[in-house]
Amino acid sequence: QETPKKGGHVKIAVQNSSVSDTLDPAKGAHSADWTKQFCLFNALTEFNASMVPDLALAERLESSDGSKWLITLKKGIHFHDGSELTSADVVYSLARHKEPATASKAIAIANGFADIKALSKYEVSLTLSKPDFDLPSVLGSSYFLIVKEGVTDFSKPVGTGPYVLETFVAGNKFSAKRNPNYWKNGLPHLDSVEIFGVTDSAARVNAVLAGDVDICALVETRYAKQVESSNNVSLVVNKLPLYTDLILRQDHAVAGNKDFVAAVRYMQDRKRMLDSVMQGYGAIANDHPVAPWDPYFLEGLPQRPFDLDKAKFHVQKSGLAGSSMDIICQPGIAASVEGAQFLQGFGAKVGFNFKVRQVPVDGYWSTYWTKYPMTYGSISNRPNVGMIFDLFYRSTSSTNEAQWKEPKLDQLLDSARAEGDFNKRKAIYGDMQTLVHENSGTIIPVFTAILDGVSKKIRGYVPNPSGMNMGYRVAEAIWRA
Amino acid sequence: MTNILRIPSLGGRFFLSLSISGRVGLCISIFWILIAIFGPWIAPYGATDFTDGPIFGPLTLAYPMGTDYLGRDLLSRVLLGARFSIGLALVATLLASTCGTLLALISTVIGGWFDEALSRLMDSLLILPSKILALLMVAIYGSSLPVLVLTAAVTYMPGAYRIARSQALGLNAMEYVMVSRLNSESRLYIACKDILPNMIHPMMADFGLRFVYNVLMLSSLSFLGLGVQPPDADWGSLVRENLSGLSTGAPAVLMPAIAIATLTIGANLFIDSLQARKRLGAGS
């Protein structure tokens, strides 16, 4: 391991650029926002390379029952404006999500915070309405970055983070310079960073290849070869629990037919998808949302094969042979258009008539997603597995994609969260994976790997499974050769 | 060739009256139109066929134009795409030109506030950036073939209207229209018999250009993800979806681009020679 060098400037091209770009942790919508926010703020916890939350601003994070938590802050941490971080800032940062006026994306989680109060200058007590031993990982997510008490205007925010904001223009420019008083020793290495949103994926790749930027976040797999063959740029593979799922509405007469669901599952040529669409970057999934590298992954669940004969059998059995169904896909969801086309091709072979309907990216989530019997969803990584189950599979969740209602799953989830012992918790999560694998209405063919193009002049770029751009904390970790 | 000379049929005489480049253009255009009609029968593979070809494969006997980013046969994709590129553009252009011409005719003959109001409306459609209009239309109604055709038609109609109206206004002031008025002809007769036949020629020339723009417009819509739905693809979408192969010089990008280029150039050579022919004709 070489020793980091100090100084220099780094330009990072990220995927999103829009006037709705924001530095408000409550509103951040995508990795681009989050990466910028992690330049300026810190959270109470931070994920390490094995997806376990380490302590960051918090010195201690303790609970005996999973409901009542005591948060103790590190002392002597200062905001960019010089004021010291205290419990009041933490209380404000957590409680503001509950206000509807904040329009927080984490309002659902925050509603589970029954009570937040400061006990002393450095101590906060947090009471949850339901026990959850995964709270440390929840607090490591971008939404719960710690901001200064009372701030509502996030056009020029101050935080405790590694960089101090210089300029921010939504949809255009973000630049920040080193925080000389950063509380982590020796960090950051760079003098300044600049983050651009470059929405066109080809443009982003070309920018890093042409040397206009140092890091290109999210190289589409089809450009992977081009980057790999470059002399100046290396391709970094990030394994993240990100996936595209095909949603079959269980309350629909056709899509909810058990045999139909089974047939569609057997029609997934996961290997071909991985090899051709994703050029081999990613991992085959087994119709449940837990990635093989996740600490909670259940070993030993047999992989579902690609088997058109079985698919045909199920189609026949369902009595739906010869009928037809629209698959709604959109180019903004990775591999959805191709996946739908594959399904259409195989459908023709097993006697079911799929029609591919590609709809605009724009307006998809409000108009199409889960509103039709067969649509595609795109699930980004969450701080922990429980949250995925909670959001997308719990019977009462408004985002239960397939409207698959299974009381047993709800029960298992609550008990997993209330279980303090990791191994026991893992076992319960394992049962849930089996349940989803067998019965749910979502089909998860593959996990998508995230590829980054990183200039060979940049060092210290190590993927982190908690999120893109080294768990969004790329800026504090890298240095120039 | 000799056959045509011996029997100077209407088509043959027309063909001979074109300049060399015009004839080449006509042949290319006809070739592509035939492909658009018969493409699906010639194509070795269907639209939904996943052949197990290599990704971005080179030209081989099995895949005469190489393979695309999913390993599909590109020749089939280009043959099938002709129907969308040409068909859609043709229908859209026909709609745009016909509606534009008819509206212009009506508004010229009626005149007054109706003409004024319609012209303002068309002006506003004209100055609205066309891609925005397309974006709005597709965002509202989703991307289906009728919507695409309608979008392209609405985008190009104001232009056709403008040209047609200036033609019609000019013709409306011609002395022979005056003669018809003096003979108390009806407005309908004046519009259909006096004005319309005389603006057909310039509108045809305009039609050709507009057609080419429509082909390109569809391809740029596909860039914004608003084009023809997969697995079908027009040529522009073919270029777009295989764009990542450009850095390695994959034939999958070049072939559809060449198809667009030949169609465009062919159609324009033909149109240009039509105009030249007309000029010569007017001189003698």
Place this chain on the structure above:
Amino acid sequence: MNGLILRLILRRIGIGLITLFIVCALVFFMSSLLPGDAAQMALGQAATAETVAALRAQLGLDQPALLRFFTWLGNFVTGNFGISYAGGLPVSDIVAPRIPNSLMLAAAATATSVPIALFLGIVSAMYRGSRLDRVIGIGTMSVVAVPEFLVATLAVLLFAVKLRWMSALSLGADLSTVAGFFKAYGLPVLVLCCVVVAQMARMTRAALINQLDAAYVEMTVIKGLKPTRVVLRHALPNAIGPIVNAMALSLSYLLGGVIIVETIFSYPGLASTLVDAVSNRDLPVVQFCVLFFSACYLLLLLIADIVTIIFNPRLR
């Protein structure tokens, strides 16, 4: 002469305002047909009924469309362009840095493409029917025939990635030096030129040839003037009307139609803002951009008219 131009300008402005009003209304009511609204877009997948309702009330989206339209219009004419639904920023703050960018790119592309187009048009008109004319004709045609995103990508691969002469991104470039300026603007301008030059050159050629058939041009030839002088001094001033009108049309594309170029080069201009705003259902920004583009187009047409008048003594 001045009186005539003044009257013409006033009339144009009057008609222009009416047209702009229709454009506004058209866009506003078309956008209200769009599925989803700004509140839903902002909240995305995380939207719940309550948060959407709260945000909607906050943005004033719960009011009837007609009322919103006229409120917006009232504010607009008093110079208050409204607050963006998406970022919560004033629209003027969002567009202010982008308008100069858009104008700059359009100006650079105009400054390059107009001379090239005029040159090509004039040369091919002068030697019409010759091999040179055909080469120019087919050459320009092939350039338009290639989808612009292909031209752009090819140019980037060649000049930025392979040769490293130019930037692949215009965003965040150093514009303080001339070299930096060329590096940043070179490729987008090149691509835009490919798109607009052909059309302008064709129109120039057609308009000139129209004039070259006229009796007075024959007279100049009989007077013993050389072809260059015949075209530049005699035919061009008379053909200027249709030429500038065609140019106005082409150049208007350089503002509102450059979405693809702005996307591929990540150019922070107004066209991509507009596309972005449409997908965010950010109506105030959409309206502003559309109005801006439309007004620019009308302005171009006005300039074209004035140029036509200046060159035509009959109208002066």
Place this chain on the structure above:
Amino acid sequence: MTVPPLVEVLGLQVVAAGADGKETTIVKDVGFSINKGEVLALIGESGSGKTTIALTLLGYTKPGCRIAAGRIRVGDTDVTTAKRRALYKFRGSYVAYVAQSASASFNPSLKILDQVVEGVCVHGLMDRKAACEKAVQLFQSLALPSPQTIGERYPHQVSGGQLQRLMAAMALMSDPQLVVFDEPTTALDVTTQIEVLNAFKHAIKGLGISAVYVSHDLAVVSQVADKVLVLKGGEIQEQADVLKIIDQPAHPYTRSLMAAAMPIPRLSDDDAVQAAAQAPLLQITGMTAGYGKRDASGMPALKILDEIDLTVRRGTTMGVIGESGSGKSTLAYVVAGLLSPAKGQISFDGKPLQGKSADRDRDLHRRIQLVFQNADKVLNPSHSVGEILARPLKLFERCAPGQIKVQVARMLDMVKLPVAMINRRPAELSGGQKQRVNLARALAAEPELIICDEVTSALDTVVGAAILDLLVELRHELQMSYIFISHDISTVRTMCDEITVLYQGRKVDECPRGALTGQPRHAYTELLIDSVPELRQGWLEEASQRMRAKRDQVSNA
């Protein structure tokens, strides 16, 4: 020692490429020579190749044409073999051209002076200042008004006659050895023609240059030319001195040209007596009309016709003459209903006639037919001749539907057009043919009054005479009445019962045909009569003497 002629043309042949790529010969084996200081006239009917031959002397052919054989020598230059570069200089200094239509041959967007001096400046013959001075001198010698400043105007700001002279000045700038005049006066009215002819003659004689003068009017040619070359179909018919051509034309074609130019009276004295007894058909009293916005009292911004009185009796012909722009066509528009008068009464067949055509009923439209001046524009280019002629028959229900074909053929025959024309479109007709179709359409409606606006101006003399005969015949047979508009007083004299003279929108004179000559008339009428060229040498000088006096009289009146 004999001086070699300035211009020598031998075996000239010019071919043109047709639309189908086949070449046709438009000039065949033409040879002639011109000595220094001599004027050669080329005459012949329209399309006989006059312009083509004249242009070859400058080494120029129209686009699509080329010199296929022959030799042309002008001075020391062999035009057919000269290099392009040499031709620029040759055209700019040695020869010059005065085009048929001056208004089309000036660049509309440049000042006249700039165009006049351009040639000499570009060829480096003199500097701009000297050139401007010379131009002003030329303007002066060509009798142009305000010679100092006229050059600062644009072409549309001067009249056609003046423009023609300015074009001549442009040609004379470089002191050329040879000037080619291509029908320089055909587009002008007779009074202006005299002025322009005079100016040209002075310039040619004064500077001692040689000239080629193209025309189809023998009378004009006889005023200026020394030698005449008669052409037909691109071939020489006769070549001789002008005196010989006038006195004893050898070739039959030359003779037929001369015969057609002579006016023959078409009405007898009987006709005059009968006409006077007829009841009035159209009566106009105190009519004022014009164009543009109307003010509060209904007066148009641009008043063209002022207090016109006019009576046309049934079965007679009223001739209306006047110079260009005097309002003749405007009068026709008012009667036809295209322009409603601002003031005054019009009655037709005893009943008041509505001003607007929309207020008139269909039968009234039929009864008054207008034959427009500009036959080019009044025939719909996309309708065939048959369709055009069938339309009034159908519209006004003039014959049974089955009879239409027969009737159309009859109409064509009446205007001396072959029935084969029935399927042609207007673009495939010559100017004269179009004018006849135009007339036939009016006749097909079986009107009572036909307004003929310059129906014969576009026709060559032979066909023109036939049409006039037809009109007179119809009048005798069908009691047809005419308003016959023309600027050619000699035509009017042969076929009108009464003649009205318009001058600047006013009626300055009115008289029966017989009273036109032999008694003192209004000064302007006399001016018009005197300006008609006569086929004898020396007429021009006499006429211009008389003119000067009359002009003053007219402007005083």
